[in-house]
Amino acid sequence: MYKIASVLHGHRKQRSVTSSALSNNFASMEAPFLPAKGGEKKHGGEESSVRSEVTRQLYLAGPLVAGYLLVNIVQVISLMFFGHLSKVEFAGASVATAFAAVTGFSLLAGMGSSLETLCGQAFGAGQYHVVGVYKQRAMLVLAVVSVPLAAVWANAGEILAWFGQDPEIAAAAGTYMRWLIPALFLFGQLHCHMLFLQTQNVVVPVMLSSAAAAIAHPAVCWLLVCRLGLGSKGVALGISVSYLLNVSIMALYVRLSPSCKATWTGFSVEAFRDIPSFLKLAMPSALMICLHTVTLAVMASLGLGAAVSTRVSNELGAGRPHAARLSTRVVMLLGFSVSASEGIVLLLVRNLLGYAYSDDEEVASYTARLMPVLAVQILIDGLQSILSGKSSLIVGKPTK
Numbered sequence: 001m002y003k004i005a006s007v008l009h010g011h012r013k014q015r016s017v018t019s020s021a022l023s024n025n026f027a028s029m030e031a032p033f034l035p036a037k038g039g040e041k042k043h044g045g046e047e048s049s050v051r052s053e054v055t056r057q058l059y060l061a062g063p064l065v066a067g068y069l070l071v072n073i074v075q076v077i078s079l080m081f082f083g084h085l086s087k088v089e090f091a092g093a094s095v096a097t098a099f100a101a102v103t104g105f106s107l108l109a110g111m112g113s114s115l116e117t118l119c120g121q122a123f124g125a126g127q128y129h130v131v132g133v134y135k136q137r138a139m140l141v142l143a144v145v146s147v148p149l150a151a152v153w154a155n156a157g158e159i160l161a162w163f164g165q166d167p168e169i170a171a172a173a174g175t176y177m178r179w180l181i182p183a184l185f186l187f188g189q190l191h192c193h194m195l196f197l198q199t200q201n202v203v204v205p206v207m208l209s210s211a212a213a214a215i216a217h218p219a220v221c222w223l224l225v226c227r228l229g230l231g232s233k234g235v236a237l238g239i240s241v242s243y244l245l246n247v248s249i250m251a252l253y254v255r256l257s258p259s260c261k262a263t264w265t266g267f268s269v270e271a272f273r274d275i276p277s278f279l280k281l282a283m284p285s286a287l288m289i290c291l292h293t294v295t296l297a298v299m300a301s302l303g304l305g306a307a308v309s310t311r312v313s314n315e316l317g318a319g320r321p322h323a324a325r326l327s328t329r330v331v332m333l334l335g336f337s338v339s340a341s342e343g344i345v346l347l348l349v350r351n352l353l354g355y356a357y358s359d360d361e362e363v364a365s366y367t368a369r370l371m372p373v374l375a376v377q378i379l380i381d382g383l384q385s386i387l388s389g390k391s392s393l394i395v396g397k398p399t400k
Helices: 002-028 050-083 087-112 114-124 128-154 156-162 167-198 204-227 232-256 275-291 296-317 321-348 361-394
Strands: none
Touching (some): 050 204, 050 232, 087 114, 087 128, 087 156, 087 275, 114 128, 114 167, 114 275, 128 167, 128 275, 167 204, 204 232
16 A cells, blocks of 8 residues: 555656646746846736737838838739740749749748847847847858759759659749849848848838839849840849849948947857757748748738737847737737738739739639639738747747
8 A cells, every 4th residue: 555655646746747847838938038138027017008019010010011022022023024025934934933932932031030039039138239140140041051952943944844844834944043043142141131120120121121122123124134135034133133232221221220239240250159059940930931832912911920020029038928928919910900901902803913914814814713712811821921920939949
């Protein structure tokens, strides 16, 4: 009897320890990764009201939505130029755009999105120097990762043909992607700059810089495609030029603006340290983005997701988990409204949208038939995009 009682007592003790450990693990999800200066702050009298939180979210999300739209509209404008060249080039560009998104742009965007957690919480905790170090580390990692991705892009035509794609379309896609390689390297650096500014709530410069690049892009494409007769090569080079303009403006802003004086103190050797820990956070984020193909229609939801990621990471870094929870609830309501509105707009313009890309009536007809399905997808996908901004905060733990 003594042995049985001893075993039962030990089992109860083990269950108590396990329960305590699980409770601590769940509680740690709402704890700040970095200690706030001056210790943890009480949230009781500081928790934002719903009205003020909506105002904050809209202030952040408005320029962010515009910025995301303007960055991605560059490729949409490029496809419009393709649509008026030839059917083969248009088909090749469409295939290449999807291939590039999955094997390059989405991967880099996913890895870079770890900065939402790292920089956001470091900024919220008042550790401003660390914000700049994280940005440099991300720039370095994304530049290195772009090298093998560029090798894949250089052989995209052969890869597509091997998978059974039409030889002419595969060849057109391969040519386009080879000339798009400079844009791959520029996109990684551009994404790091955008997130670096976003996590500090500096969003208007991101919007203005992206607007300048988007406005210049049609003129650049016209010069390269129509004036110089470079065809698909000109469209690819046009994207690279627009990305270069965008990242140059943001880099100058970071270097010269007083708002980044505390977070950007120049390049540091600290960027080369603890890269494996950065990758532990970046790789799951990259996988999440790659499995979720990004389209222009969900850019508004991605902007809201970026806004809630910034707000939640800042609040957690400052030691206010209840305010972070309120931010999540508010943005879910906003996200549903935005996604529903986008779906309605697509249904209203379903018979006109196809002609923006091609003069072919058959293409426009198929586009119109797909719009109802796309409208439903956008509603679901938009909410997922917002939740991905929140979930990225608990994927890993930032390191100095």
